[in-house]
Amino acid sequence: LYDLLRRLRGERVGLIAFRGKAVVRCPLTTDYAFFVQSLDSADTEAAPAGPTSLGDAIRKAIDSFEGDQGSHKALVLVSDGEDLAGDARSAAEAAKEKSIAIFTVGLGNADGSRIPEAGEGAYLRFQGNEVISRLDNETMRVIAETTGGAYIPVGTANVNLGMLYRDHLSRIQAREMDESTQRRHIERFQYF
Numbered sequence: 290l291y292d293l294l295r296r297l298r299g300e301r302v303g304l305i306a307f308r309g310k311a312v313v314r315c316p317l318t319t320d321y322a323f324f325v326q327s328l329d330s331a332d333t334e335a336a337p338a339g340p341t342s343l344g345d346a347i348r349k350a351i352d353s354f355e356g357d358q359g360s361h362k363a364l365v366l367v368s369d370g371e372d373l374a375g376d377a378r379s380a381a382e383a384a385k386e387k388s389i390a391i392f393t394v395g396l397g398n399a400d401g402s403r404i405p406e407a408g409e410g411a412y413l414r415f416q417g418n419e420v421i422s423r424l425d426n427e428t429m430r431v432i433a434e435t436t437g438g439a440y441i442p443v444g445t446a447n448v449n450l451g452m453l454y455r456d457h458l459s460r461i462q463a464r465e466m467d468e469s470t471q472r473r474h475i476e477r478f479q480y481f
Contacts, residue, residue: 290328293365293450294321303353306331309339311349333406333413343368343432344376351380351387362389365450366432369397370425377428381435390438397424398445 304315304327315327350364384391401423404413413420433440
């Protein structure tokens with residue numbers, strides 16, 4: 290995310306952490322230092338435990354845009370795509386109605402892998418069992434396509450999200466500006 294942040298020039302950013310419920314860690318702001326501080330302090334305990342709800346995260350993001358008169362709204366959803374609550378697709382439809390494009394970044398392994406926790410050799414456990422996370426490419430792709438965004442399947446590789454800005458996010462504003470161009474006649478002479 291730091292690569293993406295370096296490309297921004299005055300755009301507002303926010304951070305929402307989610308598991309069972311979504312929590313706003315940083316409201317929309319142009320204060321990138323505060324955003325970085327919020328990002329650095331986020332961990333697996335940043336949101337209440339429970340079945341992962343992508344839909345709740347998307348709806349929390351939609352709510353954070355309320356009252357925003359700007360037309361260039363985008364959400365970058367970084368997840369493995371597992372939607373245990375099962376409401377991500379309906380939330381994506383709600384985002385589409387509000388003209389919010391969702392760009393999904395799929396992290397993880399489709400075969401499944403353990404989730405590391407703070408501490409050396411520690412992995413996330415639920416009811417005494419290690420939690421196995423699996424990348425759900427289909428859910429991430431559907432969310433992005435529903436809203437007019439794009440899906441970036443990262444898997445387990447390192448990725449420079451600055452390319453997300455270069456290839457997709459920076460074009461939203463240019464596309465919308467182009468669509469809103471209109472000719473206005475200005476009267477320069479007085480009537481007789």
